[in-house]
Amino acid sequence: MQSIEQFREQVLSASASGRALRIRGGGTKDWYGQRIEGDILDTRTHSGIVDYEPTELVITARCGTPLAEIEAVLAERNQMLAFEPPYFGAGATFGGAVACGLSGPRRASSGALRDFMLGAKLMDGKGQELTFGGQVMKNVAGYDVSRLLAGSLGTLGLLLEMSVKVLPRAVREATLRFEASEIEALRMLNEWGGQPLPVSASCWSDGVLFIRLSGAEAAVDAAVRSLGGEGVADADTFWKSLREQQHAFFADAECLWRLSVPTAAGAIILKGEQLIEWGGAQRWLKAGSDAETAQKIRRTAAAVGGHATLFRGGDKGVGVFHPLAPAVAKIHERLKTAFDPSHIFNPGRMY
Numbered sequence: 001m002q003s004i005e006q007f008r009e010q011v012l013s014a015s016a017s018g019r020a021l022r023i024r025g026g027g028t029k030d031w032y033g034q035r036i037e038g039d040i041l042d043t044r045t046h047s048g049i050v051d052y053e054p055t056e057l058v059i060t061a062r063c064g065t066p067l068a069e070i071e072a073v074l075a076e077r078n079q080m081l082a083f084e085p086p087y088f089g090a091g092a093t094f095g096g097a098v099a100c101g102l103s104g105p106r107r108a109s110s111g112a113l114r115d116f117m118l119g120a121k122l123m124d125g126k127g128q129e130l131t132f133g134g135q136v137m138k139n140v141a142g143y144d145v146s147r148l149l150a151g152s153l154g155t156l157g158l159l160l161e162m163s164v165k166v167l168p169r170a171v172r173e174a175t176l177r178f179e180a181s182e183i184e185a186l187r188m189l190n191e192w193g194g195q196p197l198p199v200s201a202s203c204w205s206d207g208v209l210f211i212r213l214s215g216a217e218a219a220v221d222a223a224v225r226s227l228g229g230e231g232v233a234d235a236d237t238f239w240k241s242l243r244e245q246q247h248a249f250f251a252d253a254e255c256l257w258r259l260s261v262p263t264a265a266g267a268i269i270l271k272g273e274q275l276i277e278w279g280g281a282q283r284w285l286k287a288g289s290d291a292e293t294a295q296k297i298r299r300t301a302a303a304v305g306g307h308a309t310l311f312r313g314g315d316k317g318v319g320v321f322h323p324l325a326p327a328v329a330k331i332h333e334r335l336k337t338a339f340d341p342s343h344i345f346n347p348g349r350m351y
Helices: 002-017 067-076 094-100 145-149 182-193 217-227 235-243 291-303 326-339
Strands: 021-024 039-042 049-053 058-062 117-123 129-133 158-165 172-179 199-205 208-215 255-260 274-277 282-286 307-313
Touching: 002 021, 002 039, 002 117, 002 158, 049 067, 058 067, 058 094, 067 094, 094 158, 117 145, 129 145, 145 158, 172 217, 172 235, 182 199, 182 208, 182 274, 199 235, 208 217, 208 235, 255 291, 291 307
Parallel strands: 021 039
Antiparallel strands: 049 058, 058 158, 117 129, 117 158, 172 208, 199 208, 199 274, 255 282, 255 307, 274 282
16 A cells, blocks of 8 residues: 555654654544654554454454544444543544553453454564454464554554454443442442442542443343432433543543552542542542652552553653563563664653
């Protein structure tokens, strides 16, 4: 394809001259990660759905394909991207969603974006096209590189094409609302997590707990009767606002931290307002980003077996992502060098 040859020319030119390349689709997540620099490599010219097999629950598309286009095609067959990737803007692309590796409210029940990766085509720092995985569920032998690329923020190479698993939409969904303190909400979520309930999303904020039930009509109806609570009208709008961080909690968040912790972790005592998702596994915190505050937040998360990311805003000088252990950092360095010998792709975007 012409777009691939243009990408190759740009990659080889940058490699020869030592110039950095900034891989960019719709630019809806430019704020995520550390610094961005280099000449823009615009992926939107490489667009289109390559293959879609509804009966096989697999879709393959090019990196520049609008995320909205993919979800519209899936909706026609009553299927979905079960990890509910956030858009953060109308121009969101498939490649950008995979590169950022972010998942929405359904992640705790269905799995993360990387869990749905089946295969990928990548252009490395030498302009070579590399293929990993495939288009079927069981195709992995050796390293599962396609999953490694999810969340790599374009630091390993240019994602050209990806295959992901899709799932049928639930026959029925219902959202319930409960008045509950943070401690009560975490207790309820952990108690429900040990029961065969079709909970597909949860959110606690400002003394109110919301849960979404998804599945067969009989299962959802039985859960509604068992759990009680108050039904929520226009629930789709609520969960979309949470996915896109348009919920009132995020409106005045000048500095937003994301804490990833075990679901069994109790209330995390830190200065700042919190919103809890994923059955307790994801905690959003509005707090400062000075060095002392950052250290305290990361120590607190680590103490319960988790980690903390400076997700949006704040002083990125404290480091956006949780510091890596020396051995893990060495693996990152070797992977980067193997895929991108001249270090031209999104340098410094992660660490």
